[in-house]
Amino acid sequence: YGGQIAGGQRVLVEKEDGITWVIFNRPEKRNAMSPQLHFDMYDAVTEAEGDPETQVMVITGAGSSWCAGMDLKEFFREGDQNPEFQRKVGWASQEWRWRKLFTFPKPTIAMVNGFCFGGAFTPLVACDFAIASEDALFGLSEVNWGILPGGLVSRVVTDVMTLRDGLYHAMTGDPFDGKKAAEMRLVNYAVPGDQLRAETVKLAKKLMEKNPWALRATKQAYKLVRNMDYSQAEDYLAAKAAQIKLQDREGGYDQGIKQFIDDKTYKPGLVPWPG
Numbered sequence: 001y002g003g004q005i006a007g008g009q010r011v012l013v014e015k016e017d018g019i020t021w022v023i024f025n026r027p028e029k030r031n032a033m034s035p036q037l038h039f040d041m042y043d044a045v046t047e048a049e050g051d052p053e054t055q056v057m058v059i060t061g062a063g064s065s066w067c068a069g070m071d072l073k074e075f076f077r078e079g080d081q082n083p084e085f086q087r088k089v090g091w092a093s094q095e096w097r098w099r100k101l102f103t104f105p106k107p108t109i110a111m112v113n114g115f116c117f118g119g120a121f122t123p124l125v126a127c128d129f130a131i132a133s134e135d136a137l138f139g140l141s142e143v144n145w146g147i148l149p150g151g152l153v154s155r156v157v158t159d160v161m162t163l164r165d166g167l168y169h170a171m172t173g174d175p176f177d178g179k180k181a182a183e184m185r186l187v188n189y190a191v192p193g194d195q196l197r198a199e200t201v202k203l204a205k206k207l208m209e210k211n212p213w214a215l216r217a218t219k220q221a222y223k224l225v226r227n228m229d230y231s232q233a234e235d236y237l238a239a240k241a242a243q244i245k246l247q248d249r250e251g252g253y254d255q256g257i258k259q260f261i262d263d264k265t266y267k268p269g270l271v272p273w274p275g
């Protein structure tokens with residue numbers, strides 16, 4: 001990026017017990033996405049992708065905000081004066097917010113602790129799961145200052161919200177809280193703020209008990225088949241299933257069947273394979 005990366009100060013990364021916490025770190029600006037924050041997120045997500053210690057990645061925000069959207073001053077006003085730089089930022093922003101997160105090889109959870117506006121909806125939807133604080137505040141606020149939900153926001157929101165709900169919020173800009181976000185299925189569930197971290201860790205631990213190769217193929221396949229026709233999906237799913245058997249170093253398929261059918265040590269309908 002022509003020397004624009006300066007060491008990750010806009011994003012904190014903390015690792016604990018298999019969970020990597022990637023934290024937007026501009027609390028004084030409600031974690032609005034400045035160019036530097038985009039570059040730092042790109043780096044943090046890229047590093048976590050190949051990091052063997054990262055089994056689950058959680059994205060959250062420092063302070064009272066998850067992410068207040070694109071930085072109106074640094075990305076829009078100042079970026080408009082320097083289109084070449086703005087294009088670089090735009091590329092990095094699309095790359096981490098959508099492509100990298102959507103296809104991230106391990107489970108991802110958006111832990112929405114506070115404000116979530118505009119451009120922040122893209123990483124919100126790209127994560128496999130989203131858990132919100134009941135009093136988090138969401139909004140497709142673009143219309144409130146004269147633009148549309150761009151940079152893929154309109155496209156990705158239609159993946160998770162109904163046309164009625166999404167269009168309502170895109171056209172009115174009305175903010176809504178975490179409870180309402182769960183009702184509209186924009187997030188999986190909302191919990192009181194003081195339980196947010198514990199609930200997130202609980203979900204992450206549940207995921208870490210699963211066979212990681214099966215989990216990876218499952219998320220990739222589930223997300224991608226939606227845009228395939230039936231014969232493409234059938235062949236692709238068969239190929240993914242074969243891929244798991246080749247990659248799985250735990251031999252989960254054979255072991256799982258053996259432990260259920262022969263050893264009778266577990267019931268796969270109820271719990272994960274004990275290994």
Ligand code: ACO
Nearest residue numbers: 028029030032068069070071072073115117118119141142
């Ligand atoms: N871009 C640039 N600066 C921002 C942004 C933003 N998106 N959001 C907050 N800030 C800055 C404020 O300018 C302020 O800076 P200052 O202290 O230098 O004056 C600081 O963050 C704190 O913001 P306040 O408004 O004082 O904080 P408050 O907690 O009262 O309100 C809220 C938070 C509701 C998030 C408010 O800041 C806001 O409406 N922000 C804009 C949200 C938005 O519409 N985002 C853009 C969506 S469109 C898109 O992403 C493409």
